[in-house]
Structures are given as C-alpha cells and as structure tokens.
Amino acid sequence: MxxxxxxxxxxxxxxxxxxxxxxxxxxxxxxxxxxxxxxxxxxxxxxxxxxxxxxxxxxxxxxxxxxxxxxxxxxxxxxxxxxxxxxxxxxxxxxxxxxxxxxxxxxxxxxxxxxxxxxxxxxxxxxxxxxxxxxxxxxxxxxxxxxxxxxxxxxxxxxxxxxxTSADLFTAQTMYASINNINPQDCKVPVIGGHSNETVIPLLSQAKPACNLDQKSIEEFTAKFRSQEDLVTNAKKGWSPTLSIAYGVSIFVQGILNALDGRPNQIHAYVENNDFGTSYFAGTVLVDEKGAGEMERYSNLSDFECHLLERAIEQLRKDVSKGTKMLELA
Structure with a gap:
C-alpha cells in the first residue's frame, strides 16, 4: 500500500x-x-x-x-x-x-x-x-x-x-563548512544586504549549525567572504567568476519554476524592498506563482553585523541613486 x-x-x-x-x-x-x-x-x-x-x-x-x-x-x-x-x-x-x-x-x-x-x-x-x-x-x-x-x-x-544573488549564499555556505569541517549541504549561513564587497553581509550569528567563532575569526571570515570575487578574478588572470554564478542562476531558475508549478519556496535575490532602510535589498525571499513575497528577517544580530548593515544601507542608497542618474543622463 x-x-x-x-x-x-x-x-x-x-x-x-x-x-x-x-x-x-x-x-x-x-x-x-x-x-x-x-x-x-x-x-x-x-x-x-x-x-x-x-x-x-x-x-x-x-x-x-x-x-x-x-x-x-x-x-x-x-x-x-x-x-x-x-x-x-x-x-x-x-x-x-x-x-x-x-x-x-x-x-x-x-x-x-x-x-x-x-x-x-x-x-x-x-x-x-x-x-x-x-x-x-x-x-x-x-x-x-x-x-x-x-x-x-x-x-x-x-x-x-x-x-x-544565489552565488553569495553558496559562497558563505561552502566557506563556513570548510572552516568548521562539516558537509556544506548540512549548514546554512544567511546573507543579506546587497551584491558587492561593501554591501554583502554574511550573518554568522544566524548560522546553522552554530559554531563558536571569536570576534577576530568572524571579522576575518567576513573580509575573506567579501573578497572572494576578487580572489577568483585574480586567479583567473583578470576574468570574472562565471561558473559559480552560472550555477547560482540555474538554482534561481529552478526555484522560480517550482513556484510557478505551485510549490512556493525560498530563493536568494536582490529585490525592491522598503523594509530595511533602502528601496532595494538582498536576502532570502519567499516566492510563489505571483512572484516575490516576504523577505526573511533575523533578530539578535551582533553589534558587528549591525555596523555592517548600517554601512551597507548607506552604499545601497548610493547604488540605487546611481542607476537613476544614469537613466537621466541617457
């Protein structure tokens, strides 16, 4: 049966x-x-x-x-x-x-x-x-x-x-798994903010499974995470990362297809969102057949993460304004 x-x-x-x-x-x-x-x-x-x-x-x-x-x-x-x-x-x-x-x-x-x-x-x-x-x-x-x-x-x-922005999530996941000697598929590290060195923020305070990292290790992890694209570009002799980004796009597409198929799920993306002090923000978003819904929120961020978030929001406002100004000059 x-x-x-x-x-x-x-x-x-x-x-x-x-x-x-x-x-x-x-x-x-x-x-x-x-x-x-x-x-x-x-x-x-x-x-x-x-x-x-x-x-x-x-x-x-x-x-x-x-x-x-x-x-x-x-x-x-x-x-x-x-x-x-x-x-x-x-x-x-x-x-x-x-x-x-x-x-x-x-x-x-x-x-x-x-x-x-x-x-x-x-x-x-x-x-x-x-x-x-x-x-x-x-x-x-x-x-x-x-x-x-x-x-x-x-x-x-x-x-x-x-x-x-799926690649940001996967990068944080694999880096976190590596330093803690665990299977990447068994861990989760939320990433919020934007999609640039100055705006992307890995939330180690929310990572699962939780691992004890001192403040120095957290800051070193964040700095290394934010420089991954530059590291890959330098290793590829001036060429941008493409393979991990393409993989992230394929996972994004599959997530949208699942949503269109009547299976709402979460994806990582940079979307129009006014809940965080700027008009656009990246994070884990619930998606159904109608499109993006609520973005996942987190409480009890560390002082370090709150500082990074404040700086990221300032830069995101400038980035959004830059896009608008470029249109005006066209």
Missing part, C-alpha cells in the same frame, strides 16, 4: 508539472553559455531561447542542440530579433559584459547599462510580463535601473523582477 501511494504521488507530480519557456538574453557570452548548458538539462524547461548580438550565437545554439534532451532550443541574433526572443517566456535571464583583461570597470558599467536599458524597454512590452532574473553587473545598480525603465515604459510588476 505504501509503495502504491508513493507511485501515485510520483505520477500526480508528473501530470501536474508544467513545462516552461526560458530565455537567456546575452546567452552567447561566457556566462550565458554556461547558464544555457545547465538549463539545457533541466527537465521542466521545454523551450530554451538564446538571444545575443554576437555573430557566433548560431554556433552556440547548434552546439547545445547536440545535447540529447526532450526540449526545444532556438537562437536569435541582433537587436531586431529581441522582441521575438522574449515572446511566450515564463522566465528571462540577463547576463552582460563581465570583468575581463582590457575592459575597464567604467567601460563595463557603460556597456551593461546600455544593455539593460534596451532589454528593459523591450521586455516591458511583453504581456503578461515574465519573471525577470538579472545577473548583469553591478546588480545593485542594474536592477533599480531595469525596474525604473519597465515602470515607465509598459507592464510593471515589482514582484517579478529579481537580481540573482
């Missing part, structure tokens, strides 16, 4: 589970290709769309088509085809220029700002507006910018716009 119930449950889940249409804008970039590879093998992704302005985009699509999965894949090249690429999407992911040798931070910011403004204008015309996951750096600036463009140009739903 128990085995029969288990089989019935599996059968019902298969019947009730839908298949979904996912588009990656910037899908021929280094990070976009890795995201596409990971999503290509997700069973609930029935249609995967790759859009990019790069001339090698058709080759990326052809390469991915050789992976034997029961899903369709299609590519679009050029800005004129972006509207077609966005149609019927349940989720749209954006990538963008990454830090690389020969590309200054100022140049990358300009490229990604132009990219996000163009994308946001076009996606705002899609109805109903899909879930939007922005992995375009700097996320603290690009998400408010995209939101403002969408708000002013078409259909707007703040519950469906996310900055993808």
């Amino acid at each position: 128990l085995q029969a119930k288990k089989c019935l449950h599996i059968f019902c889940r298969k019947v009730l589970s839908r298949n979904y249409h996912v588009a990656i804008v910037g899908g021929a970039s280094e990070i976009g290709q890795t995201i596409a590879l990971l999503l290509r093998n997700q069973r609930t992704v029935s249609n995967l769309v790759i859009h990019d302005n790069a001339v090698h985009t058709p080759g990326i699509v052809l390469d991915l088509s050789h992976i034997p999965t029961n899903s369709a894949i299609k590519g679009y090249v050029g800005s004129d085809s972006l509207d077609s690429a966005l149609q019927h999407s349940d989720i749209v992911i954006t990538t963008g220029a990454i830090q690389s040798p020969g590309l200054s931070e100022k140049a990358r910011l300009h490229l990604n700002a132009e990219f996000i403004k163009s994308f946001a204008t076009r996606v705002s015309k899609v109805s109903p507006i899909p879930f939007i996951g922005i992995a375009t750096e700097p996320i603290n600036v690009m998400v408010p910018m995209a939101t403002e463009v969408i708000r002013n140009n078409g259909e707007y739903d703040p519950k469906k716009i996310f900055g993808i």
